[in-house]
Amino acid sequence: MNEEERVCRRCLLIESGKDGIMLDIRKRIENLSEEEKSSAGVYDSRLAVCKNCDYLVGGTCMKCGCYPEFRAAFRKQRCPANKWS
Numbered sequence: 001m002n003e004e005e006r007v008c009r010r011c012l013l014i015e016s017g018k019d020g021i022m023l024d025i026r027k028r029i030e031n032l033s034e035e036e037k038s039s040a041g042v043y044d045s046r047l048a049v050c051k052n053c054d055y056l057v058g059g060t061c062m063k064c065g066c067y068p069e070f071r072a073a074f075r076k077q078r079c080p081a082n083k084w085s
């Protein structure tokens with residue numbers, strides 16, 4: 001396995017070189033209403049938890065198959081393992 005094929009454990013999408021997916025996610029987040037969207041502080045704290053979670057592999061949550069960088073943007077979403085406070 002060469003360097004490019006390695007899966008980055010505990011990396012978010014933005015750190016995994018999956019720029020196309022991240023760009024799409026950013027656009028989708030921009031289109032959320034303020035009512036739907038979590039605050040910047042909540043978003044960042046959720047992703048900090050994901051960064052230390054064993055379920056995060058290459059920007060995907062292996063507990064539920066979501067992209068945490070997208071899921072965390074929704075105020076009403078919850079971590080599938082109840083790790084977000």
Ligand code: SF4
Nearest residue numbers: 050053061079081083
């Ligand atoms: S289980 Fe929760 S904390 Fe872990 S990666 Fe998934 S969403 Fe993040």
